[in-house]
Amino acid sequence: MTHNNDLEKANFKVLMEGDGTDRMQERLDVIDVFLGTEEHITLEQMLDLLKERGHDFETVFVAQCMNRMVELGFAQKKQFEGQPIRYEHRHLGRHHDHLICTKCGKIVEFADEEIERRQLEVAARYGFHMLQHRMDVYGLCSECLSKRQRxxxxxxxxxxxxxxxxxxxxxxxxxxxxxxxxxxxxxxxxxxxxxxxxxxxxxxxxxxxxxxxxxxxxxxxxxxxxxxx
Ligand SMILES: [Zn+2]
Ligand SMILES: [Zn+2]
Ligand SMILES: [Zn+2]
The missing domain is CATH 2.30.30.90 (Ferrous iron transport protein A (FeoA))
Structure with a gap:
């Protein structure tokens, strides 16, 4: 995973250099922290993590970096109902969907070949060539469910x-x-x-x-x- 992150970081650097971007080292610090998490992270949480690493960046700067990562295909922006905007990695060639707990906000990722295949079939039945989709399943996670079992x-x-x-x-x-x-x-x-x-x-x-x-x-x-x- 770390090896992969290094490649992503190098890839990001090349693309940024091509643009003649300023504050390169600081941008690399941001992408470093982002690639180091496997979470669906909010801007707020990114700022906290950066602070823990000793980087006290302005919110606007970090937001700008995150958007840049989205534009360049390193991150994906997600907004689940009732939650702030979150960012997650965008792994090329890999896809997953989400289960979201409406009580505690927990987000679980899943991938199911059968569901993916059936979606393509359904789209084709309507003459659609599917390009992308998202499946967000809202409900209660097992922990919240056990708490309200009664x-x-x-x-x-x-x-x-x-x-x-x-x-x-x-x-x-x-x-x-x-x-x-x-x-x-x-x-x-x-x-x-x-x-x-x-x-x-x-x-x-x-x-x-x-x-x-x-x-x-x-x-x-x-x-x-x-x-x-
Ligand atoms: Zn899917
Ligand atoms: Zn829950
Ligand atoms: Zn995810």
Missing amino acids: FLPLAAVKPGERVAIREITGGRTRRARLASMGLRPGSIIEVIANSGQGRIILGHEHTRLAIGRGVAEVIMVALDQEDQV
């Missing part, structure tokens, strides 16, 4: 678990329809069958009910035991 959508509850309905999101019509089935905040229900697809079978008092998966996604429940604590 409060989850009904669709995620395993068969055999007893849960208490906490909240039903979505429209009033849906709430009224569920209420007519006896399902409202406070109701204790048992999940009888939930295969992860299609309908979910519930036991409520002495009745078995079938609920569509979409509806089960908007019924937030708490594990029964916790509710009694």
Whole structure:
């Protein structure tokens, strides 16, 4: 990796020299710090890292360097919803997509050949020649999910678990329809069958009910035991 970074740095220097750029050494310090991280880094974080290395550069200067790296194909600028602009390496010939946790902001990279291939196929089906794309998947990371395990959508509850309905999101019509089935905040229900697809079978008092998966996604429940604590 270090070897690769050295090559990138040398490559950057050549391109910059061709432009007759000033403050060359300082620009190289910036690219050095950037290439040394494997993160999706904000300008703010870049400034902090540079300071740690003893470089107290102006924000404008560093921003300018970052933009230069984007222009020259060393960095990529990314903005995920609800987050500041971030920069990441641009490795030639390599591609990845992202999973973004909407709670803690964690960003996970993934690459899946099947998804990439299918996207090309879908584009081709519509007569598109795909040039680029980005796939950002928003959700909760495993850490955040485990922290809120006690409060989850009904669709995620395993068969055999007893849960208490906490909240039903979505429209009033849906709430009224569920209420007519006896399902409202406070109701204790048992999940009888939930295969992860299609309908979910519930036991409520002495009745078995079938609920569509979409509806089960908007019924937030708490594990029964916790509710009694
Ligand atoms: Zn992709
Ligand atoms: Zn998270
Ligand atoms: Zn990335």
